Amino acid sequence: MELLYRTEGLLGELIGFPTVSADGNLDLIGWASNYLKGLGAVCDVSLDESGTKANLFASFGPEGDGGLVLSGHSDVVPVADQEWSSDPFVMEDREGRLYGRGACDMKGFIACVLAIAPQIAQWPLKRPVHIVLTYDEEVGCFGARALVEELRARELRPATAILGEPTMMRVIDGHKGCFEYTTRITGCAGHGSTPDHGVNAAVCATRYAGRLMELEQDLRRRAPVDSPFTPPWTTLNIGRIQSGHAHNVIPDHAEIDWEMRPVQQSDADHVLTEIDRYAATLLPGMRAVHPEATITREVIGEVAGLHPVPHNAIAEIVSELTGANGADVVAFGTEAGLFQSLGMDCVVCGPGSIEQAHKPDEYVSRDQLAACLEMLKGLERHLT
CATH class of the missing domain: 3.30.70.360 (Alpha-Beta Plaits)
Known part of the structure; x- marks a missing residue:
């Protein structure tokens, strides 16, 4: 329960940053970078041309190729002209549901990753784990595109990626572009x-x-x-x-x-x-x-779309950890196809429902956060 409480606290912090795409995300990225640096991560913050938005690429474990990316976008859609029953940038707990802009899309997953990060820092990792926060997913995946080009220029090739878009913890290995x-x-x-x-x-x-x-x-x-x-x-x-x-x-x-x-x-x-x-x-x-x-x-x-492939290593691992009977496809788009363009195996799996995304009174349930934490904890035996 302690890990879940920590996750809820982190989610409240994340929701408190009004990272609407048009307004930038630097405060959130600075806060997350300091948090992860305090755990021993090597953090690389890269600004966009405007200087108002940034990606965060934080790494634990040995340097080199072959690592796992845990990725979430930090931006959210606007709340203007939506009728919220409470302040959208102050998390509210109502009967096991945590409300706020970005609660499921996709700060719930980010909160889970940040909550598990102290444990990742202690794992005897055989390959690196990278925590990635991007900007401008909601308006064209510009942050992920810039990040992929940076990784290509650095000739750094992680092997796999989990993108925590809200899927109700279903395992997704394909979507259209x-x-x-x-x-x-x-x-x-x-x-x-x-x-x-x-x-x-x-x-x-x-x-x-x-x-x-x-x-x-x-x-x-x-x-x-x-x-x-x-x-x-x-x-x-x-x-x-x-x-x-x-x-x-x-x-x-x-x-x-x-x-x-x-x-x-x-x-x-x-x-x-x-x-x-x-x-x-x-x-x-x-x-x-x-x-x-x-x-x-x-x-x-x-x-780019995410194309199902015959042997997707990370989809198989996440299916095992969640108890899923194989993978599925969805209609909505994600940044996963961009990571796949680097030759990575990618899967989309995260807490909350896409049906709640972009709507007033967006929420993620406590049960979904708990399920995500269990999946993330289970990665240890595959990474060590």
């Missing part, structure tokens, strides 16, 4: 009574969106026969189209926010090639009226 884009169209304004004298960005956006929906049908036909996902094909969604000011004004600007969640990289390549080709066919007609007309596609985030 998440690629997000904003397409901006610049036309030429004019009066609605003379449409040939302008370039209607809204009309161009409608045609562009129509082509995306045609490609969405292509993706259904391209679904792999053995796809483990639901639905089995790469999905494509248009989330926002914005253009125009009034009924009688030709709009000179339009934006389309869209995403796809690929089950295979070839699907993403197909969509991007075809939509960029289609945009190129629209431009000559636009520029015949207005030479400065443009269609640009901005990459908001391209988060």
Whole structure:
């Protein structure tokens, strides 16, 4: 029970840091780094370009390759316009549920890892254990992408990773990728009574969106026969189209926010090639009226999927420790695919339910934290 009490105290500390992605995470990273340094960890804090956000890479045990990563993202989604029944950045205990922004997504897992860290520091480790806290997972996994590139540059290759996203302690070894884009169209304004004298960005956006929906049908036909996902094909969604000011004004600007969640990289390549080709066919007609007309596609985030593999060492270990009968896949994305790109075996397993994530009165149950702690304690015999 002492370990669980320590976990709850640490979770309260973590929730108290309002690490909304837009606002930065330096206070939390500084606090966690000092805590782990006090236990003997070697801590590397790396800032982003703005200097307001950072990753923490803390290591116990011998140096070198072949270690285990315990990873969680430190940022949370906003609470603005949500109706909370209590202060979202003050943890509240109600009948075995611990409430607060980030309680399950994913400060509950981080609290468990920090609580077990004093024990990890005493284990006679044969290979390193790395505790990783990243920034900006919620807005594009930018922190994990930067960290993976740093590890690649350092030629440091941990062997395995556990990412503690909320899965109700289910063992997850696969999820789709998440690629997000904003397409901006610049036309030429004019009066609605003379449409040939302008370039209607809204009309161009409608045609562009129509082509995306045609490609969405292509993706259904391209679904792999053995796809483990639901639905089995790469999905494509248009989330926002914005253009125009009034009924009688030709709009000179339009934006389309869209995403796809690929089950295979070839699907993403197909969509991007075809939509960029289609945009190129629209431009000559636009520029015949207005030479400065443009269609640009901005990459908001391209988060790799986690692909199930036949022999996943860490999935097998975590399945044994949790009593799971094999691994499963989920619809939501994580940073795991980025770590997998380094050649690591990865698994997603953590306390709490994704159904609580991002909602008002987010919580994690005490029972889920206890189950996570049992799993983490069981890693000792595999690492020593």
